[in-house]
Amino acid sequence: MKANVTEHGALIPKRMLKGVKEVEIKKEDNAVIVLQVDKNDPIFQLGRNPVDCDVSDAAENFDKYLYRKPL
DSSP, X not given: OOOOOBTTXXXXXXXXXXXXXXXXXXXETTEEEEEEOOTTOGGGGTTSSOOOOSOSOTTTTHHHHHHOOOO
């Protein structure tokens, strides 16, 4: 598919975005990439239910607590 680029940009037909609520648009070298944003990605759930503990440096040294490795 080809699309003309106007002063406002280029139009992506709605039929190509059926069921898509949000996209990420990025430019890499000579390509413009349109990616569907998945709202169910587990990374977006991080920090929603934090654990309360007696550690004051968990955010800075999370590897130490996750993997029990010395810093």
